[in-house]
Amino acid sequence: MSITIAGVSRRFGDFQALSGVNLQVPAGSLTALLGPSGSGKTTLLRIIAGLESADAGQVLFDDRDVTQLAARERGVGFVFQHYALFRHMTVAENIAFGLRVRKAAAADVNQRVQELLRLVRLEGLGQRLPTELSGGQRQRVALARALAVRPQMLLLDEPFGALDARVRQELRGWLRRLHQEMHVTTVFVTHDQEEAFEMADQVVVMNQGRIEQTGSPQQVFDHPATSFVMDFLGNVNVFHGRVTAGRLEAGPIRMAWSGYTQDEPRNATAYVRPHELEIDRHAEATALQATILQVTPAGSLLRVRLLAEGYGVELNVDVVRERADQLQLRPGEQIFVRPKTARVFMPEPEYVI
Amino acid sequence: MHVSGGGGMANGRGLRANGDPLWLRVLLIGMAMAVTGVLIVIPIVYVFVQAFSDGVGAWWSQLTEDPDTRHSVLLTLSVAPTAVLANTIFGLAAAWTLTRFRFRGRLLLLTLLDLPFAVSPVVAGLCILLIYGSQGWLGPWLKQAGVQVVFAWPGLFLATTFVTLPFVARELIPLMESLGADEELAAVSLGAGPWQLFWRVTLPNIRWGLLFGVIQCHARAMGEFGAVKVVSGGISGQTDTMPLRVEKLFQEYNNPGSYAVASVLTIMALATLTAAWALEHWTNRRPTPSGKEH
Numbered sequence: 001m002s003i004t005i006a007g008v009s010r011r012f013g014d015f016q017a018l019s020g021v022n023l024q025v026p027a028g029s030l031t032a033l034l035g036p037s038g039s040g041k042t043t044l045l046r047i048i049a050g051l052e053s054a055d056a057g058q059v060l061f062d063d064r065d066v067t068q069l070a071a072r073e074r075g076v077g078f079v080f081q082h083y084a085l086f087r088h089m090t091v092a093e094n095i096a097f098g099l100r101v102r103k104a105a106a107a108d109v110n111q112r113v114q115e116l117l118r119l120v121r122l123e124g125l126g127q128r129l130p131t132e133l134s135g136g137q138r139q140r141v142a143l144a145r146a147l148a149v150r151p152q153m154l155l156l157d158e159p160f161g162a163l164d165a166r167v168r169q170e171l172r173g174w175l176r177r178l179h180q181e182m183h184v185t186t187v188f189v190t191h192d193q194e195e196a197f198e199m200a201d202q203v204v205v206m207n208q209g210r211i212e213q214t215g216s217p218q219q220v221f222d223h224p225a226t227s228f229v230m231d232f233l234g235n236v237n238v239f240h241g242r243v244t245a246g247r248l249e250a251g252p253i254r255m256a257w258s259g260y261t262q263d264e265p266r267n268a269t270a271y272v273r274p275h276e277l278e279i280d281r282h283a284e285a286t287a288l289q290a291t292i293l294q295v296t297p298a299g300s301l302l303r304v305r306l307l308a309e310g311y312g313v314e315l316n317v318d319v320v321r322e323r324a325d326q327l328q329l330r331p332g333e334q335i336f337v338r339p340k341t342a343r344v345f346m347p348e349p350e351y352v353i
Numbered sequence: 354m355h356v357s358g359g360g361g362m363a364n365g366r367g368l369r370a371n372g373d374p375l376w377l378r379v380l381l382i383g384m385a386m387a388v389t390g391v392l393i394v395i396p397i398v399y400v401f402v403q404a405f406s407d408g409v410g411a412w413w414s415q416l417t418e419d420p421d422t423r424h425s426v427l428l429t430l431s432v433a434p435t436a437v438l439a440n441t442i443f444g445l446a447a448a449w450t451l452t453r454f455r456f457r458g459r460l461l462l463l464t465l466l467d468l469p470f471a472v473s474p475v476v477a478g479l480c481i482l483l484i485y486g487s488q489g490w491l492g493p494w495l496k497q498a499g500v501q502v503v504f505a506w507p508g509l510f511l512a513t514t515f516v517t518l519p520f521v522a523r524e525l526i527p528l529m530e531s532l533g534a535d536e537e538l539a540a541v542s543l544g545a546g547p548w549q550l551f552w553r554v555t556l557p558n559i560r561w562g563l564l565f566g567v568i569q570c571h572a573r574a575m576g577e578f579g580a581v582k583v584v585s586g587g588i589s590g591q592t593d594t595m596p597l598r599v600e601k602l603f604q605e606y607n608n609p610g611s612y613a614v615a616s617v618l619t620i621m622a623l624a625t626l627t628a629a630w631a632l633e634h635w636t637n638r639r640p641t642p643s644g645k646e647h
Contacts, residue, residue, distance in 0.1 A: 050542075051541070071538075072544045073544075078539065080535050082535060085536075086553075088557040088558060098543035098544055101543065
C-alpha cells in the first residue's frame with residue numbers, strides 16, 4: 001500500500017512543526033524520515049498513523065483519502081521509541097491485544113501469538129512481563145504486537161534510539177531482512193544517517209518542517225540537493241568563501257565553478273567530504289599546508305584530523321589503509337592536503353533596500 | 354556534591370543523621386512523639402474510653418435505640434459513598450482531560466481544582482445555600498419544580514462533593530502525567546475503541562492510585578462537618594449526618610450518646626486509614642512499573 005502526503009501542515013502553538021509537506025512513499029518500500037530533532041519527522045509519522053491531526057493537507061493510502069479516518073481504523077502498525085508496551089500484560093497478552101480488541105477467536109489468537117513469538121525469536125518468553133525483558137527484547141515485542149494484526153503498513157518512531165550500539169546494529173539487519181520477507185510498506189523515523197542509509201531504500205531528509213530532499217541513499221549522499229543535506233549528512237569539511245565569474249575561492253579551495261558566471265562577487269560555501277581530500281608529503285600548487293592533530297583507525301580507513309594553520313580551520317580526512325601505510329602519518333607532522341572535488345552551494349542573496 | 358564537604362557521605366559510611374549528637378536526636382524524636390501523642394493519640398483514645406465507659410452493652414444501646422442516631426449512620430453511609438462515586442467519575446475525567454490534552458485555560462483549571470481545599474467548608478455550604486436556598490438564585494425555580502435541595506439529601510450530597518472534589522483528581526494527575534500517553538496511543542493504533550482503551554489499558558495502570566484517592570476521598574466525606582452543617586438545617590432524623598449528630602447529642606448533654614457516635618465515626622476513619630496504609634505498603638513492595646527507560 002502506497003502513502004501519499006499532500007500539502008500537510010501542522011502547528012503547535014507558535015511552533016510550525018510541518019509546513020506544506022508533500023511526499024510519496026511507494027508500496028512495499030522501506031523509507032527513512034531523517035532529520036534533526038524538531039524537524040517534524042515524528043509529527044509527520046504520527047499524522048500518517050492518525051495519532052496526530054493535520055491542520056491542512058491530505059493523507060492518502062493508495063487512492064483512498066484517510067485524512068479524516070481515526071487511527072484505529074487505519075490498519076497501521078506503530079512502534080514507539082520507548083516501546084510503549086502494556087506494562088501490566090505479559091508478552092503474549094501484549095502481542096494478542098490487537099487481535100483481542102477485534103474479538104478474534106481465542107484459538108486463532110493463540111496460534112498467531114506463537115507465530116509472532118517465533119518470528120521475533122522470543123519463543124518461550126510469552127509469559128514474561130515487559131519489565132523482565134532487555135531493551136532489545138522489548139522492542140521486538142513491540143514489533144510483534146504491531147505486526148500481529150497484519151497491518152497494511154508499519155510505522156516506527158526512532159525504533160532503535162533507546163538501545164545500545166550492538167543491539168541496534170543487530171536489530172537493523174533483522175528488520176531489514178524482515179521487511180524483505182514481508183514487503184509491508186515501512187516508514188521509520190531516525191536522526192541517525194547511518195541507520196537511514198543502511199536500512200532504507202528511500203531516504204527523506206527533513207529540516208524545520210520541510211522536506212529538503214527525497215531519494216535513494218546513493219542519490220542523497222552523492223548529490224545532496226541543499227547545503228542543509230550536505231551538512232546534516234555529517235562529517236564534512238565546510239569552507240566559506242565567494243564566487244566571481246565562474247571561479248570559487250573558499251579558504252584553501254580555488255577551483256572553477258560554472259554555477260555562477262557574473263562578475264559581481266557572491267557568497268558561497270564549499271563542502272568537501274573527508275574522503276575527497278588527499279594527503280601528500282610534497283607541496284603542490286593548490287595544496288594546503290597542515291599539521292596532523294590526531295590519527296584514528298576506523299575499520300578499513302584511517303581518520304586524520306588536521307589543523308590548517310594558514311586558514312585556522314580544522315579538517316577531517318579519511319585515508320584508505322593502503323595509502324596510509326605508504327604515508328606513515330604521525331601526529332605533529334607537517335603534510336599537504338588537496339581537495340579532489342567540492343560541492344558548492346550559494347545562498348539566496350539578501351537584498352538590502 | 355563536594356566529596357570533601359559531606360563528611361559522613363564521603364566515606365560512604367551512612368547518613369548524616371548519624372553525625373548529630375545523641376541528645377539532639379533524642380530531643381527531636383521525643384518532641385515529635387509528644388506532639389503526636391498530645392494532639393492525636395490521646396484525644397482518640399479518650400473518645401473510646403468515654404464511649405465504652407459504661408460497657409459495650411451501654412455503647413451498643415446508645416447507637417441502636419435512638420432512631421435519630423440510627424438514621425444519621427444510614428444517612429452518612431448513603432451521602433458519603435455517593436459523593437465519592439461522583440468525585441471518582443469527575444476525578445477520572447478531569448485527570449484525563451488535564452494530562453492528555455493541552456489547551457488554553459488548562460493551568461487555570463488545574464488551579465481551580467484545588468479551590469475546595471483552600472476555601473473554608475462553611476463558605477462552601479453558604480454558597481450552596483445562596484444558590485439553591487428558597488431565597489437563593491435557583492430557589493424559586495426549584496420550588497416550582499418541586500425539588501428540595503437545601504435542608505435535604507441533595508444539599509448534603511452537594512456540600513460533601515464540593516469539599517472532597519480534589520482528592521481523586523489530585524491523586525491521578527501526577528500519576529497519569531508520569532505514565533504518559535504512549536501506551537494509550539499504542540492501544541488506539543492497534544484498534545482499541547474508547548471503552549476498551551479505558552478498561553484494558555488506562556484503568557489497570559492507574560488502579561492503585563485511583564483506589565488510594567477513593568479511600569482518602571471517602572475518609573474525608575464521612576467526616577465532613579462545616580459545609581454540611583450549613584446546608585442541613587439540623588433536622589433530627591432527616592438531615593443529621595453522623596458528625597452533626599455527634600455535635601447535637603453533645604449540645605443536648607447526652608455525652609454517652611455523643612461519644613458512642615463519635616467512636617463509630619472514628620472506627621470508620623481508622624478502618625479507611627488502615628486500608629490506605631496497607632495499600633501503600635503493598636504497592637510499594639511491588640516491582641516499580643516501568644517499560645519506559647531512557
